[in-house]
Amino acid sequence: xxxxxxxxxxxxxxxxxxxxxxxxxxxxxxxxxxxxxxxxxxxxxxxxxxxxxxxxxxxxxxxxxxxxxxxxxxxxxxxxxxxxxxxxxxxxxxxxxxxxx
Numbered sequence: 001x002x003x004x005x006x007x008x009x010x011x012x013x014x015x016x017x018x019x020x021x022x023x024x025x026x027x028x029x030x031x032x033x034x035x036x037x038x039x040x041x042x043x044x045x046x047x048x049x050x051x052x053x054x055x056x057x058x059x060x061x062x063x064x065x066x067x068x069x070x071x072x073x074x075x076x077x078x079x080x081x082x083x084x085x086x087x088x089x090x091x092x093x094x095x096x097x098x099x100x101x
Contacts, residue, residue, distance in 0.1 A: 009021045012025065037097070047083045051079070
């Protein structure tokens, strides 16, 4: 069991407008996961709009050398790594969310 200070417990129940600490913690974690997913989806959407394709298509275009740009350029590699990171985090948070609910 996790112990929190009375001050933190009171803050959590007031901030979440819930009657007890356990419900407040569930709400905080649930909302956190939701916000993380929304932020990651916005980031992924930005890459999809920029490159006019999904990540799978982007990877395939890089692999097949059909991207139309130097795949080893800084901009392409930077986007590739950031997009891959976002996709990995999306799967991570979706897995956590599925376990949490």
